[in-house]
Structures are given as structure tokens and as C-alpha cells.
Amino acid sequence: EVQLLESGGGLVQRGGSLRLSCAASDFMFSYYAMGWVRQSPGKGLEWVSIISESGADTHYADSVKGRFTVSRDNSKNSLFLQMRSLRVDDTAIYYCAKGGTWSFGGNFGSWGQGTLVTVSS
């Protein structure tokens, strides 16, 4: 069974930085696109970013473009999200999700349990 375990969330001040990690196991990590999706308290789901199997291709939501950077280390089965210039409205639970192959990268078949990021003013 696919396992995705996020870490790195916490409380940070507005304008600060945070790096999220997602440790993947029990599937061929390097064969799949990976993504980040967030959920603000009491709200719906919002896609954040996606990265291709090799890491060569990425896409971002406009709300985070230029501030967030997604990356992966296939040798360590790990996904990362570097978040900079954090805003109060970035406060959310951040989920790591396993996508499909790049043509269907956004088909998120498995999800981690999430990590909470709180940005204070």
C-alpha cells in the first residue's frame, strides 16, 4: 500500500520560510508525478504544485508562483516544497499526493495525512 508521510509544517511568521517534506514508500517513486494540494481551515481543496517523474517539469498555482518551489529526490523517495515569503492566507494543511504518469500527472490516486502550516501576522 502506498505510504506518503509529510513533515516540516509548523508556525511561522508572515514573510518567513518553511520547507515541507514528503517521504514516499511502497511504490516506484521515480515512475510517478507528485503533487502538493492544500486546504485552508474549513475550506475546500486547492492545488499548489506538481512535478514530473524526473523533476524536469513543474507547474504551480498562480497563488504560489514565484514563492514556492517543488523538488524531488528520487534516490531518497522524497518530495519537497520550499515555501518563501509566506502569507497569512498560506495557512493550511498541505497534502502530498501521488499522481499518475506525466500525461495524467494530476490524477492523485494516493494522499498523505497532511502537515499543518500556520502563518501568523
Added chain:
Amino acid sequence: DIQMTQSPSSLSASVGDTVTITCRASQGISNYLAWLQQKPGKAPRSLIYAASSLQSGVPSRFSGSGSGTDFTLTISSLQPEDFATYYCQQYYAYPLTFGGGTKVEIK
């Protein structure tokens, strides 16, 4: 951006009922549509991909249909564990977008 509109936003139903949730895309997305279930305090769970394909381990009472712009999720014989919020999501184009959710509550 492709807008995903779900209806209704909430519904009340009884155990054993059949429930239908609709999702409409603002432009054609072929069958690049997924349905997700989320229970309070839990991560989302993928139920259906490619509009009508059931994820492994998902009960057969869940079914999806549609193509282009109009899609439906049907839950036959609603079970107590099915009370949750359901989201549709398109993966046809970036940015990936989700519907606003449909909360299925116990009548």
C-alpha cells in the same frame, strides 16, 4: 482556468438511499476527472479516476459517469461510512482545479 461547479453543495440522505452528485466543467475536459471523498479531520481519498474508473479497494456502490463537461458521482445504497464531503477534480489542464465540494449528511 477551468472552473468546476458541483451541485448540490450539501444534501441529506438516509442509509440505503441512492445519491447523485453533479460536477460541471467550464470547458470540455474529456474524461480527465476524478472524484474524492473526505471525512472530517482526514485526508482526501481518491474514489474514481478517468470519470468512471474505480480506484482499487473502493466499493462498487460508487460509480461515476460523464465526459466533456458534465459528470456525475452516484452512490447506491448509501452506507453509514459514506457520510462525508465529496469533491470533483479536473486534471485535463493546469491549473488543476477542484469543485467546491458536496457534503453528504445523515437525514
